Amino acid sequence: MPHIPFAQIDRSWSLFLDRDGVINERLPGAYVTHWGQFVFLPGVPSAMAHFRSRFGRMVVVTNQQGVGKGLMRPADLAAIHDRMSTELVAAGARLDGIYACPDLRDQPHNCRKPAPALGQQAQRDFPDIDFARTIMVGDTPGDLAFGRNLGMYTVWVSGTEAPPPTELYDLQVTGLAELAARLGATS
Template identity: 45%
Template sequence: MNELSQYNYLFLDRDGVINVERPNDYVKNIAEFVFIEDSLKAMAILTQKFDRIVVVTNQRGIGKSIMTNSDLEIIHQYMISEIEKAGGRIDKIYYCTDLSNRSINRKPNVGMAFQAVADFPEVDFTKSVMVGNSFSDIQFGQKLSMHTILVGDKYKKEHKIHNNINAYYENLYKFADSL
């Protein structure tokens, strides 16, 4: 039995986990939204393994007026549609447009997690996994006693973040395939 079989709830970051992150930029439209290789396959697998799947994503580009809430909604509808076509699902997407790092909703702060519990009261953070590609994602999960998974190539193997995670996978598909 897989060690993660005790976990029922999945929290995912978006950029760098589901889609290709745009360094020093934002995904502002569907043309700029590119799924990471095999992330759609990963979502189909994860849908079978978790009772709830939510996305928690910082979207400062809206706060900076680089894009609008409407732009983001179009991107998210596209993402959900493609994930559903591939046999996966996302139960809800939570995002923070705030510019201040002190905002309760901006990761690594935990406001988006409590929004998820308000919508899905059965969610138990100690039975949750947080998958992200950045230090703020890992801190978010740790503050809530979640099992933390780092994906991607943002940090070299020697980086201190690797001392603070439960596991590392090259990408979301490798994580999903391990379950």
């Protein structure tokens, strides 16, 4: 397993973040369908402000099949992401983009992680994203396999999910605040 070269990280690097279970609390077996259900995990906005100061690009990649299931409209998801972005900007943690896949899990050729579609979409928007200089942070095996499929370094946020196979991740942290501390943030 390669070590994450934290000392080399500068603005030529990109950070990809999963959403549920990484930025905000997961709702086990359910979907965040409105802003009232969205709760930032502890220390996340300030950790993301530190990431903003270190990485050239910072994007969110998120599977949201609640849309495909008809449990929320695309506009509901967009409203959640608008509010999340506004709160993050206020904390100094502007995102370059949010890439959400509304597809159902059993839909053929879907865009869901671990498929690389969301990463390719981000790279089309920001051709300076270099996957070999990208860290992917997620809480599920699908997130980590997505990162592996694109040649990224991977960070597993441990917590509510069962441990993924160790070959899928390069570093384990308890949350974004720990990752920011490992990157040298002083809070």
